[in-house]
Every structure is written in C-alpha cells, then in structure tokens.
Amino acid sequence: MALLEVTNITKRFGGLTAIKDVSVAIEGQTITAVIGPNGAGKTTFFNMITGFYTPDEGDILLDGKSIRGNRPDQVAAKGIARTFQNIRLFKEMTAIENVMIGMDTKLRSGLFGILFNLPHVKREEERVKAEAYRLLKYVGIEDIANTEAASLPYGVQRRLEIARSLAMNPKILLLDEPAAGMNPRETVELTEFIRRMRSELNLTIVLIEHDMKLVMDLSEHIHVLDYGQKIAEGSPEEIRNNQRVIEAYLGPGEAS
Ligand SMILES: Nc1ncnc2c1ncn2[C@@H]1O[C@H](COP(=O)(O)OP(=O)(O)O)[C@@H](O)[C@H]1O
Ligand SMILES: [Mg+2]
The missing domain is CATH 3.40.50.300 (P-loop containing nucleotide triphosphate hydrolases)
Incomplete structure (x- = not known):
C-alpha cells in the first residue's frame, strides 16, 4: 500500500x-x-x-x-509538513522563534504556567529552544538563530522554512x-x-x-x-x- x-x-x-x-x-x-x-x-x-x-x-x-x-x-x-512557494515566515521574529512556533503544540504547560512563571514552564521553554536550535543546525543555519527572519537572504529563508516544517517531526x-x-x-x-x-x-x-x-x-x-x-x-x-x-x-x- x-x-x-x-x-x-x-x-x-x-x-x-x-x-x-x-x-x-x-x-x-x-x-x-x-x-x-x-x-x-x-x-x-x-x-x-x-x-x-x-x-x-x-x-x-x-x-x-x-x-x-x-x-x-x-x-x-x-x-504531513510543507513549505510554501511564497515563503511564510513571521518576518519580525528571529529565526529560532520561527522554529519554536512550529513546535508550539508540544508546549504543554499552557498559559497558566506562563502566567505564574512556574519552574516546569521554564524548563519546557529551554527544551523547546534547544530543540529549535538543533533543527537550525541540522539545516545548516544555526549562525543566524537570533536574526530577524525578514533580513535573511532568500535561500536562508527557504532553509528556515524547512527547519520549521521539521519541527513537527x-x-x-x-x-x-x-x-x-x-x-x-x-x-x-x-x-x-x-x-x-x-x-x-x-x-x-x-x-x-x-x-x-x-x-x-x-x-x-x-x-x-x-x-x-x-x-x-x-x-x-x-x-x-x-x-x-x-x-x-x-x-x-x-x-x-
Ligand atoms: N484560491 C484560488 N482562487 C481562484 N483561483 C485559484 C486559487 N488558487 C489557484 N487558483 C488558480 O488555479 C490555477 C492553478 O494555480 P496553482 O495551483 O497556483 O498553479 P501552479 O502552482 O502550478 O503554478 C491558476 O489558474 C490559479 O490562478
Ligand atoms: Mg505554484
């Protein structure tokens, strides 16, 4: 099949x-x-x-x-993940934030934890960030992790979209x-x-x-x-x- x-x-x-x-x-x-x-x-x-x-x-x-x-x-x-012909990134966010967005369904802690600054939320955020960095590294663009998406060259933005799409595994x-x-x-x-x-x-x-x-x-x-x-x-x-x-x-x- x-x-x-x-x-x-x-x-x-x-x-x-x-x-x-x-x-x-x-x-x-x-x-x-x-x-x-x-x-x-x-x-x-x-x-x-x-x-x-x-x-x-x-x-x-x-x-x-x-x-x-x-x-x-x-x-x-x-x-099933995808990238877009007309790149769809959050232009004012950094590269790593764009990948973290792609992973946010895995952030289980939710608003309650964020509001009360609970330690397990901090740990979860750190974990998500580390995973996002790993994905940037995998697609070969970890050096621009903290650069705003809009200012990246076209080819790098396309790689960033791939990193984000991989975030859902x-x-x-x-x-x-x-x-x-x-x-x-x-x-x-x-x-x-x-x-x-x-x-x-x-x-x-x-x-x-x-x-x-x-x-x-x-x-x-x-x-x-x-x-x-x-x-x-x-x-x-x-x-x-x-x-x-x-x-x-x-x-x-x-x-x-
Ligand atoms: N949302 C839409 N509303 C109306 N027409 C559309 C829409 N999306 C695509 N089309 C039309 O469908 C046809 C195929 O478009 P598209 O799938 O983008 O082609 P390709 O990706 O092969 O260039 C085109 O004529 C396009 O204008
Ligand atoms: Mg097309």
Whole structure:
C-alpha cells in the first residue's frame, strides 16, 4: 500500500478547474517531483493534500485512511509538513522563534504556567529552544538563530522554512519550489540536503520545482500536470523523452 494516495481529485474555483481528476500514489521514503508549467495546478494539489482546500471530488488517503476534509493543523499533526512557494515566515521574529512556533503544540504547560512563571514552564521553554536550535543546525543555519527572519537572504529563508516544517517531526515533507530564488551553488547544496533528509530522517519527500536539473537529479518518480490534468508519470528518463511533456513545455509547434 502506498503511504500517500490521492485518488481522482478535482478542485474548481468558480468556472476554472484548477485540478481535474488527478490520481497520484506515493511510496514511503521516496523522492517524487510534481512538475508542470505555471498555473498547471501544482500548488493547488499541495493545498488539497495539506488541508488548505478540500477537493470537490476524490479522496486523499494517508496510510490507507482518508484525511479529506481535515484542517491544515490536523494534517500536520498526522505527519504531513510543507513549505510554501511564497515563503511564510513571521518576518519580525528571529529565526529560532520561527522554529519554536512550529513546535508550539508540544508546549504543554499552557498559559497558566506562563502566567505564574512556574519552574516546569521554564524548563519546557529551554527544551523547546534547544530543540529549535538543533533543527537550525541540522539545516545548516544555526549562525543566524537570533536574526530577524525578514533580513535573511532568500535561500536562508527557504532553509528556515524547512527547519520549521521539521519541527513537527513529519513522515512526509512537501516542498513547494524550494530552489526558487536560490543561486546555482545554493541549489546544488539544497539537492544534497534533500537527499540527506530523506535517508537520515526516513522522510518521504514530494517537491514542486521548475529547476529541471534538480528535478532530474533528485527524483525517483515524476508526475506532470498541465492545465490541471496529469499528462504523464514516470522515471526522470521516461519524462525527459515523453512527447506530451515536451509539448506542454515548448508548445506543440516547437516540439516536432
Ligand atoms: N484560491 C484560488 N482562487 C481562484 N483561483 C485559484 C486559487 N488558487 C489557484 N487558483 C488558480 O488555479 C490555477 C492553478 O494555480 P496553482 O495551483 O497556483 O498553479 P501552479 O502552482 O502550478 O503554478 C491558476 O489558474 C490559479 O490562478
Ligand atoms: Mg505554484
């Protein structure tokens, strides 16, 4: 059984069908890419898996159980974490505070403890902070732990989002254009890092990306969307040579 199974999902926005009857099965501990031209429906696809939108039709199964209709926080608690195409950090908070926010469901002490400054709350805060620092270190940006998120370079902000998404200790990590805005050197480092996360954290990774070198280097399996529909799936080799895929990217006239 696939770890994550999306069956025949459709999502409409008024008259526009952003995703039409798309099915995708993802095995555990694999790296899968979802590619396609701008507006193909890739982010909408992620938004449905992570509970930001509910599909109009179809189902989403995690470990064989439907998570359709779950809220984003419920999906996250079940082990699916994500990053955003348009980075979503708390800009005025420091890097480490952004990661601590991602962990706050683990802060059990609650308001009562904070108000009365109880010693176990202090200990819990210290523990959360240490764990957040460990995550920053894991993604390689612990040196900027106390820097305000807004003032960090783009590539560092993307790594920070990954650190925050790991704070929930996910099984599945969805990355929406993780290399966008990165220079070639950062992109190569990111490719290595994604591979490392998969093996060290036993993660299942699904990524949306336009950088074809990254996609081809990293993915074991690729799904191609075009105008909301899945037009191909296969290995990097199969996708590279797929005529429909070439046409979707180049336009039919140029792909003869
Ligand atoms: N919340 C929304 N309301 C209306 N239209 C949307 C919404 N989200 C996405 N769309 C539309 O759905 C289509 C697919 O968008 P998106 O999933 O962002 O594509 P991609 O990530 O592949 O570039 C686009 O035409 C986009 O304008
Ligand atoms: Mg998108």
